[in-house]
Amino acid sequence: MKRYWFTTFLVFLGAIMLLFLTLPLFKMMIGNDPATLLKTLKEADVSSSIWLTMKVSLFATLFALVTGLPLAYLIARHEFIGRSFLETLVDIPIMIPHTAAGIALLVAFGHGSLGGFFDLFGIKFIGTEAGIMIAMMFLSATFLINGAKEGFKKVDVKLEKVARTLGASPIKVFFAISLPNAKKDIVNGCLMMWGRGLGEFGAVVILVYHPMTAPVLIYDRFTSFGLSYSAPVAAVMIILSIMVFLTVRFVNNRLR
Amino acid sequence: MFLKIENITIRLGKFNLKDIHLEVKEGQYVTIIGPSGSGKSILLENIAGFYTPNKGKVYLKGEDITYKNIEDINISIVYQDYVLFPHMSVYENILYGLKKKSTQKADHDKEVREIAALLNIDHLLERKPLTLSGGEMQRTSIARALVVKPELLLMDEAFSALDYKIKKEMRKLVKDVAKKYGTTVLHVTHDFEDVWAMADMCVVLRFGEILQVGKPDEIFAHPNSDFVANFVGTNIFEATVVRKEPDLTILKADGFEVYSSCEAKIGEKVRLSIRPENIIITTTKIETSAKNEIEGMIIKVEKRGHIMELSVQVNSIILIVMMTPNSYEHLSLALHSHVFLSFKATSVGLY
Numbered sequence A: 001m002k003r004y005w006f007t008t009f010l011v012f013l014g015a016i017m018l019l020f021l022t023l024p025l026f027k028m029m030i031g032n033d034p035a036t037l038l039k040t041l042k043e044a045d046v047s048s049s050i051w052l053t054m055k056v057s058l059f060a061t062l063f064a065l066v067t068g069l070p071l072a073y074l075i076a077r078h079e080f081i082g083r084s085f086l087e088t089l090v091d092i093p094i095m096i097p098h099t100a101a102g103i104a105l106l107v108a109f110g111h112g113s114l115g116g117f118f119d120l121f122g123i124k125f126i127g128t129e130a131g132i133m134i135a136m137m138f139l140s141a142t143f144l145i146n147g148a149k150e151g152f153k154k155v156d157v158k159l160e161k162v163a164r165t166l167g168a169s170p171i172k173v174f175f176a177i178s179l180p181n182a183k184k185d186i187v188n189g190c191l192m193m194w195g196r197g198l199g200e201f202g203a204v205v206i207l208v209y210h211p212m213t214a215p216v217l218i219y220d221r222f223t224s225f226g227l228s229y230s231a232p233v234a235a236v237m238i239i240l241s242i243m244v245f246l247t248v249r250f251v252n253n254r255l256r
Numbered sequence B: 001m002f003l004k005i006e007n008i009t010i011r012l013g014k015f016n017l018k019d020i021h022l023e024v025k026e027g028q029y030v031t032i033i034g035p036s037g038s039g040k041s042i043l044l045e046n047i048a049g050f051y052t053p054n055k056g057k058v059y060l061k062g063e064d065i066t067y068k069n070i071e072d073i074n075i076s077i078v079y080q081d082y083v084l085f086p087h088m089s090v091y092e093n094i095l096y097g098l099k100k101k102s103t104q105k106a107d108h109d110k111e112v113r114e115i116a117a118l119l120n121i122d123h124l125l126e127r128k129p130l131t132l133s134g135g136e137m138q139r140t141s142i143a144r145a146l147v148v149k150p151e152l153l154l155m156d157e158a159f160s161a162l163d164y165k166i167k168k169e170m171r172k173l174v175k176d177v178a179k180k181y182g183t184t185v186l187h188v189t190h191d192f193e194d195v196w197a198m199a200d201m202c203v204v205l206r207f208g209e210i211l212q213v214g215k216p217d218e219i220f221a222h223p224n225s226d227f228v229a230n231f232v233g234t235n236i237f238e239a240t241v242v243r244k245e246p247d248l249t250i251l252k253a254d255g256f257e258v259y260s261s262c263e264a265k266i267g268e269k270v271r272l273s274i275r276p277e278n279i280i281i282t283t284t285k286i287e288t289s290a291k292n293e294i295e296g297m298i299i300k301v302e303k304r305g306h307i308m309e310l311s312v313q314v315n316s317i318i319l320i321v322m323m324t325p326n327s328y329e330h331l332s333l334a335l336h337s338h339v340f341l342s343f344k345a346t347s348v349g350l351y
Helices: A002-030 A034-042 A044-077 A083-094 A098-110 A112-120 A129-154 A157-165 A170-198 A202-207 A214-225 A227-254 B040-048 B090-101 B105-118 B134-146 B164-181 B192-198 B216-221 B226-232 B325-330
Strands: B003-012 B015-024 B029-033 B055-060 B075-079 B152-156 B184-188 B201-206 B209-214 B235-245 B248-252 B257-260 B269-274 B280-282 B292-304 B307-314 B317-323 B338-343
Touching: A002 A227, A034 A044, A034 A227, A044 A083, A044 A129, A044 A170, A044 A214, A044 A227, A083 A129, A098 A112, A098 A129, A098 A202, A129 A170, A129 A202, A157 A170, A157 B040, A157 B075, A170 A227, A202 A214, A214 A227, B003 B040, B015 B040, B015 B055, B015 B209, B029 B040, B029 B192, B040 B075, B040 B152, B040 B184, B075 B134, B090 B105, B090 B134, B105 B134, B134 B164, B164 B192, B184 B192, B192 B216, B201 B216, B201 B226, B209 B216, B209 B226, B216 B226, B226 B235, B226 B269, B235 B317, B257 B292, B307 B325, B307 B338, B317 B325
Parallel strands: B029 B184, B029 B201, B075 B152, B152 B184
Antiparallel strands: B003 B015, B003 B055, B201 B209, B235 B248, B235 B269, B248 B257, B280 B338, B292 B307, B292 B338, B307 B317
8 A cells, every 4th residue: 555655645635526526426416306307397488498508519619620620620730930829819718707708708709890790790799699699609619729729739740741742732631631530639628618608697598588598597496496496407407518528529439 | 953942040948940941852761860959840841831931932743832721732741759649540641631631532441541551550440549559650640641632741750769670660661662653752750770771862960050961871971070980970080181092091090091082182071980880800910892990999998789880999099990799709809809900991081
């Protein structure tokens, strides 16, 4: 035992953290009986808010995939002046308070020229799904971009060089070589972004109170009716999120 | 000229490729040697189009390819670490370039199988790269590069990661396949055996500059500078030309005379070079056709694998001589033995 004292020490401290992370979730899952959870899930406002949260977070993730992936590839593959600054810009949203981010989004997209521009196309951000989407995207796209960036960095640049000499254009190389070899990290990044989007509350609640996302509904029920009324919704949301998260991660880990 | 690199200069921060000029004939096998950081790989990747030079041009079959799209230049590259597409099978790896470069789909399968058979990997076509040995991966990488029938094949230390036996096989295989396809090859290497076994021409590079270009024999036996001589392990020492005889130049080194078949003027101070493997070592004076015979003493003996490296002192000059352990034993040599060194006048280079 003396030989392994340091490992034992690490396990002891690590176990405290693991317990701290899992205990509330575990307690929430076993603290509500299945009948109550099923009943809660059948409530129209609960099921629609959970569906809305998952759907909009997915859209935010897809949009970030299309626009964030090229950015991640650029950062991973090219040396240019201001690259570190660009990386910092990508990281900033996850460091600022979410309510402050909500206010910033409200100022930028709610009114003024940018809001007016989108208004021309009938896109509004106050009290709409589009508002939920930009709030989720602003605070969680960093996870996707950074995940994809690390994935692209792991792909040997010589693979791309060889493919070019074999007659493939840069875009073909990107889709046939870079993307397939970075897909595991990209999928993980998507999963992190999607999961993080599900839980977004601070920024969403400032832009959009109605329609309610699951976190807003939980908050609404807690403040209006108390713990016993909000806990089953929270439990359902946690169980569903974990199920989706584990399924995607399991499938992704089986990908080569 | 098949490949012409015309005064290429590439500035990459602290490292520069300086005014590189090189001409290669069709079908030639060229090795590029030089210490680490001399710019060998950058030179190769510049030819392939991965760098835009600050100055100079690259011509392939008379066409300026300096700024051409990489995918439109018919050049293949093979790296030391194989760089096989990990998500594709061996078959798909070889097929990849064919699909991109040729439009006649019907023959693709036949071509893949043909080159796979030539490189003895036809039994591995369904396997993924990660399941292959180093030699098999390198064969696949070479097959993938050659199946598109490149005008020029670039090899960046392609054999460095292979063990001795596989390396030996690969040398023969690549030389044969390149010959069959008529491919011109530029091969960056650290291994002088690659140069001896494969090269028609050798280029020595240092600090981004070409120091010497010539046939391997010329480079190794007649280096043009101290650096090249030291780099390729050739004996060098100073001497002065004292007289001339028909086809011979006689030089005086530190207390002994040396005959060389190279030209130099009387009174000229020159550097003299002799390859260690061109020196015969004996314990008594022998009658040979070799013009040079000098006496010295063994001051150091080192065993290097299957070769003995002896340092023999002749007055103040130390010459390196190579021999097999069997010969060393047979001659009953030892440290401080007095020996005679013989070498031909044609083996003595001057610069």
